[in-house]
Amino acid sequence: MSQREYIRQMPGQTGATLSPGLAMRLHLDAPLLAGLMVLMLGGLAVLYSAGDESMEMVVRQCIRFGAGLTALFLLAQIPPRSYRFWAPFLYTAGLFLLVLVLVAGTEAKGAQRWLSIPGIGRFQPAEAMKLAVPAMVAWYFSERTLPPKLMDVLVALALLGIPAALIGMQPDLGTAILIAASGLVVLFMAGLSWRLIAVAVLLVVTAAPLMYFFVMHDYQRNRVDTFLNPEADPRGTGWNIIQSKTAIGSGGVDGKGWLDGTQSRLDFLPESSTDFILAVLSEEFGLVGVTLLLMVYLVIVGRGFFISWQAQDTFSRLFASSLTMTFFIYIFVNIGMVSGLLPVVGVPLPLISYGGTSIVTLLASFGMLMSIHTHRRLMSY
Amino acid sequence: MRRPLTLKDHHHEQRIFSVRLVVAVFLVLLLTLILISRMIWLQVIQHSRYTTLSDKNRVQVIAVSPPRGLITDRDGVILAENRPDFSLEIVIEQATDLDALIEDLGTMVALDDSDLERFHKRRQTARRPWEPIPMRARLTEEEIARLAVNQHRLPGIRISANPIRHYPHGDALSHVIGYVNRINSQDLEAMTLNEQRDYAGTHFYGRSGVERFYEDRLHGQVGYRQVETNARGRILRVLEEQPPIPGEDMRLRISMRVQEAANKALGDRRGAVVAIDPRDGSVLAFVSKPGFDPNLFVTGISHKDYSAYQSDPDNPLFNRALQGRYPPGSTIKPMLGLAGLDAGVTNWQRTISDPGYYQLENNPHRYRDWKRWGHGRVDMHKAVVQSCDTYFYDMGFKLGIARMHEYMTKFSLGQPTGIDLYNESRGVMPSKEWKRAYRNSAWFHGDTINASIGQGFVLATPLQLATATAITASHGKQIVPTLGGETHPVERDDIVLKNESDWEKMTEAMVAVTGPKGTARVMAVDAQYPIAAKSGTAQVFSVGQDETYNEEELAERMLDHALMVSFAPAETPAIAVAVLIENGRHGGSVAGPVARQVMDAWLLDDNGQLDVPPVFQEFLPVPTEVTP
Numbered sequence A: 001m002s003q004r005e006y007i008r009q010m011p012g013q014t015g016a017t018l019s020p021g022l023a024m025r026l027h028l029d030a031p032l033l034a035g036l037m038v039l040m041l042g043g044l045a046v047l048y049s050a051g052d053e054s055m056e057m058v059v060r061q062c063i064r065f066g067a068g069l070t071a072l073f074l075l076a077q078i079p080p081r082s083y084r085f086w087a088p089f090l091y092t093a094g095l096f097l098l099v100l101v102l103v104a105g106t107e108a109k110g111a112q113r114w115l116s117i118p119g120i121g122r123f124q125p126a127e128a129m130k131l132a133v134p135a136m137v138a139w140y141f142s143e144r145t146l147p148p149k150l151m152d153v154l155v156a157l158a159l160l161g162i163p164a165a166l167i168g169m170q171p172d173l174g175t176a177i178l179i180a181a182s183g184l185v186v187l188f189m190a191g192l193s194w195r196l197i198a199v200a201v202l203l204v205v206t207a208a209p210l211m212y213f214f215v216m217h218d219y220q221r222n223r224v225d226t227f228l229n230p231e232a233d234p235r236g237t238g239w240n241i242i243q244s245k246t247a248i249g250s251g252g253v254d255g256k257g258w259l260d261g262t263q264s265r266l267d268f269l270p271e272s273s274t275d276f277i278l279a280v281l282s283e284e285f286g287l288v289g290v291t292l293l294l295m296v297y298l299v300i301v302g303r304g305f306f307i308s309w310q311a312q313d314t315f316s317r318l319f320a321s322s323l324t325m326t327f328f329i330y331i332f333v334n335i336g337m338v339s340g341l342l343p344v345v346g347v348p349l350p351l352i353s354y355g356g357t358s359i360v361t362l363l364a365s366f367g368m369l370m371s372i373h374t375h376r377r378l379m380s381y
Numbered sequence B: 001m002r003r004p005l006t007l008k009d010h011h012h013e014q015r016i017f018s019v020r021l022v023v024a025v026f027l028v029l030l031l032t033l034i035l036i037s038r039m040i041w042l043q044v045i046q047h048s049r050y051t052t053l054s055d056k057n058r059v060q061v062i063a064v065s066p067p068r069g070l071i072t073d074r075d076g077v078i079l080a081e082n083r084p085d086f087s088l089e090i091v092i093e094q095a096t097d098l099d100a101l102i103e104d105l106g107t108m109v110a111l112d113d114s115d116l117e118r119f120h121k122r123r124q125t126a127r128r129p130w131e132p133i134p135m136r137a138r139l140t141e142e143e144i145a146r147l148a149v150n151q152h153r154l155p156g157i158r159i160s161a162n163p164i165r166h167y168p169h170g171d172a173l174s175h176v177i178g179y180v181n182r183i184n185s186q187d188l189e190a191m192t193l194n195e196q197r198d199y200a201g202t203h204f205y206g207r208s209g210v211e212r213f214y215e216d217r218l219h220g221q222v223g224y225r226q227v228e229t230n231a232r233g234r235i236l237r238v239l240e241e242q243p244p245i246p247g248e249d250m251r252l253r254i255s256m257r258v259q260e261a262a263n264k265a266l267g268d269r270r271g272a273v274v275a276i277d278p279r280d281g282s283v284l285a286f287v288s289k290p291g292f293d294p295n296l297f298v299t300g301i302s303h304k305d306y307s308a309y310q311s312d313p314d315n316p317l318f319n320r321a322l323q324g325r326y327p328p329g330s331t332i333k334p335m336l337g338l339a340g341l342d343a344g345v346t347n348w349q350r351t352i353s354d355p356g357y358y359q360l361e362n363n364p365h366r367y368r369d370w371k372r373w374g375h376g377r378v379d380m381h382k383a384v385v386q387s388c389d390t391y392f393y394d395m396g397f398k399l400g401i402a403r404m405h406e407y408m409t410k411f412s413l414g415q416p417t418g419i420d421l422y423n424e425s426r427g428v429m430p431s432k433e434w435k436r437a438y439r440n441s442a443w444f445h446g447d448t449i450n451a452s453i454g455q456g457f458v459l460a461t462p463l464q465l466a467t468a469t470a471i472t473a474s475h476g477k478q479i480v481p482t483l484g485g486e487t488h489p490v491e492r493d494d495i496v497l498k499n500e501s502d503w504e505k506m507t508e509a510m511v512a513v514t515g516p517k518g519t520a521r522v523m524a525v526d527a528q529y530p531i532a533a534k535s536g537t538a539q540v541f542s543v544g545q546d547e548t549y550n551e552e553e554l555a556e557r558m559l560d561h562a563l564m565v566s567f568a569p570a571e572t573p574a575i576a577v578a579v580l581i582e583n584g585r586h587g588g589s590v591a592g593p594v595a596r597q598v599m600d601a602w603l604l605d606d607n608g609q610l611d612v613p614p615v616f617q618e619f620l621p622v623p624t625e626v627t628p
Helices: A003-009 A013-017 A030-050 A055-077 A080-104 A125-142 A150-168 A173-189 A194-215 A218-228 A239-251 A277-310 A314-338 A358-374 B010-045 B047-058 B098-106 B113-124 B141-153 B185-189 B193-198 B209-213 B215-219 B256-266 B303-311 B329-343 B380-385 B389-399 B401-410 B432-439 B445-451 B462-473 B501-513 B551-557 B587-603
Strands: A106-108 A111-117 A121-123 B059-064 B078-090 B133-136 B157-166 B180-182 B204-206 B223-229 B235-242 B271-277 B282-289 B351-354 B357-359 B366-368 B376-379 B532-538 B561-568 B575-581
Touching: A030 A055, A030 A277, A030 A358, A055 A358, A080 A111, A080 A125, A080 A150, A080 A314, A080 A358, A125 A150, A125 A173, A125 A314, A125 A358, A150 A173, A173 A314, A173 B010, A218 A239, A239 A277, A239 B010, A239 B047, A277 A314, A277 A358, A277 B010, A314 A358, A314 B010, B010 B047, B047 B059, B078 B098, B078 B141, B113 B133, B141 B157, B204 B209, B204 B215, B209 B215, B256 B271, B256 B282, B256 B587, B271 B462, B271 B587, B329 B380, B329 B389, B329 B401, B329 B462, B329 B501, B329 B532, B329 B561, B329 B587, B351 B389, B357 B389, B366 B389, B376 B380, B380 B389, B380 B501, B389 B401, B389 B445, B401 B432, B401 B445, B462 B501, B462 B561, B462 B575, B501 B532, B532 B587, B561 B587, B575 B587
Parallel strands: none
Antiparallel strands: A106 A111, A111 A121, B059 B223, B078 B133, B078 B157, B180 B204, B223 B235, B271 B282, B271 B575, B351 B376, B357 B366, B532 B561, B561 B575
């Protein structure tokens, strides 16, 4: 039976809107892919300026994009039920690797994040957990009835809390928060009662000062201090945020023009090609540029939510919405940090910032989204 | 596969999810709105504030100091110029470990304690970030090479070439030209805001002499360079530039030929020579010996050099010509004589009999003449030619101190001459009021008698003596000595005698002083022009304040000072010279030949023929082209 004939036989509302194009056959989602491509190409232009017109950086970034797109393509071919099936195994393996990192990891910049595997190279298990944790929590709820009971909530919290804690111990606060958030999003989407949400918010508000005084590392505490009052130490830790706000503010509505941002080009802006690349974009392209960027992001996020809405089983819905929401949290935390709304946590601007395994992970997550969308019709309703 | 006990209600679950999805979408839109609001806050509402911050980051205004004006003598001989000097500077912000760097530098260039002390002092004063701080000036070629080779491992060091003041004639002009040295915070505090702005990029400031008096004209006006720098302070490009207006080149009235002759004639003796052109008050030579090397002061004199100057018993830092106060002795007898004649207490015919002393009525004290047996019958002419003290005792007593003070003041005694230098000493021309105010004592007849021969309370600087002589040479026309054309304001009227012929007769008497019977006959031997002169010998009343001199030296320093005032050619004077030689004993034979050499240098041409130079002209005549 050809696919075309099969589709004709498909009952229900979804079948009518499906078109068996090339993208479908390749298990790719054209709108999502288009949004990502626009983002990546625009990002390369900004990176070229932020990296002092270094073609080498652009080429390396392209290589990462290539690797990420390959992962996206491969992962899109795997049906969602396989993800659901493998989730517990991947999660368990990930936990094991996280423990291994703490015991035998490689140190870089004062944090143990890397695991060197002879013959393969270095890799960050935390990156894999960005996908494994939401998958695991989504798997857990797909096995239970919704809305979740208190017991289920506690189990879910443990599932997301343990890896987050292990990553926080590396220490990598940014990734830990993002991973915890990805699990919490699943919990929220699964229908966590509003009462519990209120309790949780209260708990966080009271726990934050305790965290500050008893749990955080000195460098993390510094970041919070700097966030609260960057002018107190303008030459030291406050420098980044002052220079980044200056870059953004001086960009104005239409910006200083591509390659003409003085803050980044004259090296006043630190980390201009990595975590603070938004400041470069804002300086050179102004409010217009930032708004356009946010629009592209919204298109991608909107498509992600659409895919979640159209998903046909609980696991897919929860997993897809979590990946989408986490993507947005990246954006919000990074822009919030660069513009001085949030404390400085090491979160890159998705698909724009230079380097990091996060590019591959992000594109991989979009591969999974596409898989969820394009394998829909093959499943029994 | 075990089934959960409760059955899954797919529709219910999807409804829950859909509600949550709507909430999530709203949340995303809300947070996006917050981000956009934040961007509008930063990029629209606070835009101008951050633009200013961004420009302040990258744009720096650097003051460009104007080149200081050159100083030449009247013939265009360079007396002060600007030469490139290579100095070592440190940008503290670039130095990773300052102490280690300084230690490292010490192995490559000579750094003494005063260099380091100055460096640390400058470090503490207010400065622009990334502004280099000078560490050592006057690097030698070898030191520059050593630094250049090692520059890569010495972050923060800079070798800069800056013009610095150079005085090619060294100590020959130290007390006239003075010197510049590094500008300091006190200098800046004393300035108005406008002046401070003008000195924004300047390192040097006129400290003494002509350099100080003409600071305004020599300095010029500051220029600006707006530059773009990166975060490390490196200048990337010049955005805007306003060049400085160079300082004015100054041509002094000094003649280096005369100045050198005076220096040479004085030799190693302590003393002073001031030569003035009585036709216009131009100072032709201004020498105070010993001098000092002004070049040592420009970049900051070392403790060792400075204490050497300070402990030198000959006091080379002391400007004898401008500030040295000496009893003028017989040198002012011609001026006193003119006062006596004009006041009517004597005339050219009147004679006295000189027994070798003078006595007041009813007083046994004898005021001795320098010639023990007296000069016999003496009239005014003979009194001047032979420097008869008794004649002047008598005349001075008749004149009285009030009139003597009035006349002598017109000859600039006891008055600043008004020369274009700071800290001129006014000397002393005493009066009853003066003695009451400064000595708190009544005036006695004996004070008047002592003053009549230029002794007692009378004190004058070599500059004042030269000025008084120039006034005499110009028949009472007021002369205000000047080096660069400007003067301090003075209120001296021309001296108008009741009998104008007194000037010529007094000149005749002074010419006779250099004649066969005169006290200064040595100086006129084989002269091509008539010289009017008056010698003087000043008693050294008090020993120098330093008690550490050995006896031999003490004795030498108690000897009389030798003085000579003169002008020539007698009828049409073109130069008036005052010479002082400390402890030189005899005015006529010691100071006289010095004055003669100074006059020769001015009045004779290269072949030794009389060739009186013209009066100073503001603009040098354009040299006519010479075809080889």
